[in-house]
Amino acid sequence: MKKQLMLTTMLALGLGGVVTTAWAQTVAPAGQDTVDEVVVTGFRSSLQKSLNLKRDAIVVRDSIVAEDIGKFPEANVAEALQRIPGVYLSRDGASNEGQRISIRGLGSDYNVTTINGAPVRATSSSNVGGSSRDFNYDVFASELFGRVDFYKTPLAELEEGGIGGVVDLQTPRPFDSPGRHIRYQVVGSYNDKSKHLDPAGFALISNTWGNFGALFALAHSKSVNNRSGFEATGGYNSHALGSQSPNKGPFAVTLDFADPRYNRGSLTQAQIENGYLPRFYRYYGGENTRERTGAVGSLQYQNDKLNISVDGLYSKLQDSLDEYTFGLPIRNSKTTNTAAQAGGPGHNGLVPINVTLDTATNLLEGAFGNTSYLGESYFYNSQTEFKLASFDASYQLTDKLKVTAQGSLSKSDAYFTGNRLIANLYGVTTTIGYTDDHVYPGLSAPGVDFTNPNNYQDFGVGFDWRREIDKEKTAKLFADWDYGLFGVEGHLKGGFSYVSTRKNTTKRNATAAGTAKINTLGATALRAAMLREVPLDNLVIGSGYPQAWATFSRDYVMSTFDPIGTAKATPIDFNASFGAEEEIKTAFVQSDLKREILDRELRVNVGVRYSETNTHIDNYLRQTNGAVTTYVPNQADGSYKNTLPSASFAYDVTDKLIWRGSWGKTITRASLSIIAANTVIPNIYDTRATSGNPDLLPQTSTNYDTGVEWYFGRGGILSAGFFWKELKDTTVSTTTTVPFSSLGLPDTALAPIFQNPATGKVDPSLPITLATYYNQGSIKLDGYELAYQQSFDFLPGIWSGLGALASFTHVNTSGYDYKTTGGKILNVNTVPKYSYSLTGYYEKGPFGLRLSYNYKAKNIIETTNNGSDLQRWHSGVGFLDGNATYKINDSIEVRLDALNLTNALTYDYFDDVSGRYGDGRKTRMDYAKYNGRTIKFGVRGRF
Numbered sequence: 001m002k003k004q005l006m007l008t009t010m011l012a013l014g015l016g017g018v019v020t021t022a023w024a025q026t027v028a029p030a031g032q033d034t035v036d037e038v039v040v041t042g043f044r045s046s047l048q049k050s051l052n053l054k055r056d057a058i059v060v061r062d063s064i065v066a067e068d069i070g071k072f073p074e075a076n077v078a079e080a081l082q083r084i085p086g087v088y089l090s091r092d093g094a095s096n097e098g099q100r101i102s103i104r105g106l107g108s109d110y111n112v113t114t115i116n117g118a119p120v121r122a123t124s125s126s127n128v129g130g131s132s133r134d135f136n137y138d139v140f141a142s143e144l145f146g147r148v149d150f151y152k153t154p155l156a157e158l159e160e161g162g163i164g165g166v167v168d169l170q171t172p173r174p175f176d177s178p179g180r181h182i183r184y185q186v187v188g189s190y191n192d193k194s195k196h197l198d199p200a201g202f203a204l205i206s207n208t209w210g211n212f213g214a215l216f217a218l219a220h221s222k223s224v225n226n227r228s229g230f231e232a233t234g235g236y237n238s239h240a241l242g243s244q245s246p247n248k249g250p251f252a253v254t255l256d257f258a259d260p261r262y263n264r265g266s267l268t269q270a271q272i273e274n275g276y277l278p279r280f281y282r283y284y285g286g287e288n289t290r291e292r293t294g295a296v297g298s299l300q301y302q303n304d305k306l307n308i309s310v311d312g313l314y315s316k317l318q319d320s321l322d323e324y325t326f327g328l329p330i331r332n333s334k335t336t337n338t339a340a341q342a343g344g345p346g347h348n349g350l351v352p353i354n355v356t357l358d359t360a361t362n363l364l365e366g367a368f369g370n371t372s373y374l375g376e377s378y379f380y381n382s383q384t385e386f387k388l389a390s391f392d393a394s395y396q397l398t399d400k401l402k403v404t405a406q407g408s409l410s411k412s413d414a415y416f417t418g419n420r421l422i423a424n425l426y427g428v429t430t431t432i433g434y435t436d437d438h439v440y441p442g443l444s445a446p447g448v449d450f451t452n453p454n455n456y457q458d459f460g461v462g463f464d465w466r467r468e469i470d471k472e473k474t475a476k477l478f479a480d481w482d483y484g485l486f487g488v489e490g491h492l493k494g495g496f497s498y499v500s501t502r503k504n505t506t507k508r509n510a511t512a513a514g515t516a517k518i519n520t521l522g523a524t525a526l527r528a529a530m531l532r533e534v535p536l537d538n539l540v541i542g543s544g545y546p547q548a549w550a551t552f553s554r555d556y557v558m559s560t561f562d563p564i565g566t567a568k569a570t571p572i573d574f575n576a577s578f579g580a581e582e583e584i585k586t587a588f589v590q591s592d593l594k595r596e597i598l599d600r601e602l603r604v605n606v607g608v609r610y611s612e613t614n615t616h617i618d619n620y621l622r623q624t625n626g627a628v629t630t631y632v633p634n635q636a637d638g639s640y641k642n643t644l645p646s647a648s649f650a651y652d653v654t655d656k657l658i659w660r661g662s663w664g665k666t667i668t669r670a671s672l673s674i675i676a677a678n679t680v681i682p683n684i685y686d687t688r689a690t691s692g693n694p695d696l697l698p699q700t701s702t703n704y705d706t707g708v709e710w711y712f713g714r715g716g717i718l719s720a721g722f723f724w725k726e727l728k729d730t731t732v733s734t735t736t737t738v739p740f741s742s743l744g745l746p747d748t749a750l751a752p753i754f755q756n757p758a759t760g761k762v763d764p765s766l767p768i769t770l771a772t773y774y775n776q777g778s779i780k781l782d783g784y785e786l787a788y789q790q791s792f793d794f795l796p797g798i799w800s801g802l803g804a805l806a807s808f809t810h811v812n813t814s815g816y817d818y819k820t821t822g823g824k825i826l827n828v829n830t831v832p833k834y835s836y837s838l839t840g841y842y843e844k845g846p847f848g849l850r851l852s853y854n855y856k857a858k859n860i861i862e863t864t865n866n867g868s869d870l871q872r873w874h875s876g877v878g879f880l881d882g883n884a885t886y887k888i889n890d891s892i893e894v895r896l897d898a899l900n901l902t903n904a905l906t907y908d909y910f911d912d913v914s915g916r917y918g919d920g921r922k923t924r925m926d927y928a929k930y931n932g933r934t935i936k937f938g939v940r941g942r943f
Helices: 002-018 042-056 077-081 269-274 511-521 523-529 554-561 563-568 797-801
Strands: 061-065 087-091 098-103 111-115 147-151 165-170 181-191 196-209 212-231 236-238 276-278 280-302 306-329 351-358 363-396 401-433 442-444 457-485 488-509 578-597 600-625 628-652 657-668 688-691 699-713 716-739 767-791 802-814 817-819 825-827 834-844 847-856 870-874 877-887 892-899 905-912 925-930 934-942
Touching (some): 042 767, 042 847, 077 147, 087 847, 098 111, 269 351, 276 363, 401 554, 457 511, 488 563, 511 523, 511 554, 511 563, 699 767, 797 802
Parallel strands (some): 111 165
Antiparallel strands (some): 196 212, 280 306, 401 442, 600 628, 628 657, 699 716, 716 767, 767 802, 817 825, 870 905
16 A cells, blocks of 8 residues: 555656646756755765755765765765665674675665766675675775765666665766865774774875866775684584484584483483583684775866766775684584593583573583583685776767766676684583673683693694686766757656676685695694794683683794695685676666646656666586586576666655655666575585576565655754565575585585594585575565754854764565474564664864764574574674864864774674573674774875
């Protein structure tokens, strides 16, 4: 009923008005926004410019505008977007920088990002190799952009593919601000966990000479970020569930009740059997060093009729991450050989010696025998290099007709390598206890020296290398025409576009070569290379956990094993390597119309976009002949067509009140990782595999929006909006259980815990859950958005410098279901059900101050029940940031930024859907980590 009412209203007001009375005035061409003169400066100026753009638009749109050329309001584009209603920010787990965004209840792969109107792709850090359609904003310094436009509703001229929305990043050009401009910024960044002081700098020069202009800017930054906390790495389970065949829950856990040391104490054996233990009980510490260099340039010619620009954008992002973990591996503990070494493979069933049960959470604590310890040294490297060259030319043929041609070439070349060296310590009696702190929990083993290398054995490695290359070629030709017909004045825009995208994903695994190297070195040499403490400065562990243990350094692993070079020399993983090409040809036409209804202005946009998509897949087909598996090159082609109509209106109910509405159809194409990839196990510690489907079609969505905006003064708005989406042909998976041998994968596709210690082989009959994807799902979502912004310039004296802005978003979804073991179907949100943003600022004279708090509620991570009825959730989390500025004179400004002022705890947890043992928050944690505060002090200037 809601969608019919909204559509009827728009058609009656919009299209019905076209054929009645005369239109009031000519519509400004799309893309040429009318901005009122703004006399304020700083952050207040940025807000006012953004508000003007929002008010003049017909569709539902938000913008973020640089305060001055080269002076974007936030240090990260993604972090700036989170203050827009409906936007959820995801942060990079190592650097804690804003990385991806989700919009209105849909994941980040439902968005399209363009730069100067051209679609682009870029990935970074651990996302490399995922082959999704996400865009990682942390690849770029925010200073390289002058404006961001964010479209939430369909528009025929916008690139198709973004059911969630379209984000357009615009690089600066010299005639955006004619004349000569020189800008610079020097910053020192300090993280209170890493205790590092790191540099950052930015410089820009722009000038115009008559009809010619040139601009060039360079940005560089370095940062070191430390994290520490607790990891369970995969869930909680009990002996009663884990001992079933096949075991229920995310992993198998078996307690040894036959051992003479077993003592149930005051508990019944049934209580112990049903008590939860984490898959891992370990401490985590990590240090990430991030370096980013970027540049933007533009050459422009402009006169009364002709405007030509050649633009370039470059960015290089490098991450070096050192992680150290230490603790008890509880997963897959089952005694199969009592003659084996206690705590080692074959004799690793945990023995309850003196345990207690927290009945509120069902967690087992206390002393356990036969525990083993696993120390892991992880060394990750990643790099993304992005290049973009674009050409834009427009010519005013007549007073009413303009023709524009655009073209671009872009390339994102990213790699990620993960290298780990592990060591085991067996046969220890351990006491574990959560107390009130699940971030730095308690663990003790009296009489055991964890820092002595001679106590360690069974060394192992894991070397993984991934590369993902995206190349895009785009061309667009369109015309803008101001027309008058039968007393109607409007603006028509139509044209053609061509987009060719090529993605190549390559994966290699050098674990087998690394294992051979370990066997050559021998345990004695490896022990001699171990350090007696973790080589991270200022590591926070907590008083209840061992403060040091023997481990390895990055230099030793890299120089001894050469894991990157070894991986590059290893044959590719044929199951997870592919090439995919998409060729998209599009035609679109749209018209802006304007007229008076009841002495008030009505603006309407109607249009349609038609696209033809052709896909070509290059991958490898697995062939099995007896015990021999080979891979042969394979190709697959596909095609589909989409017609996407849209209509929007904006009606001035009063001089200050605008009513908006929109209807349209959009699509989102399926992830290339499930279109082009063959069979792959995404997580080597999880017995779940996926198999691609080259015949997947795009998901389609019908979208409805309506809302009101009250512009009650300069810099002031109060708005409320409602949206509704219905997605069809969404990608769903069907699972079956198959033996590992049927996948044709190497034994290294699973972690060493699944391999026979003697042979390194995985049991061919090991059950694997295989997921295959189809277009069979549907999703419905609706929600509302509230926004407020105001400059308090009506207050007296110094108080007139105050201002505030706030937003709130609430989303309901259906189509994401979780099925309990009892058969009950629960509807769950895969993105936060609500989020909000609060900002207060003060700008008066030379002084400026701003505080922002951004919060997003919890959301479920996995919607598939693993048998334990424990749902894994991202917890709700909020970040408080602030900055202060002081303008010494018109040319020099000092600035202090503080990020994550509250040192927010980010964590995942497991909720018991049955309601027996609490909600899991701050009890059954999966990952819980502190990122620390970052303080930046800098000087900005101009000439």
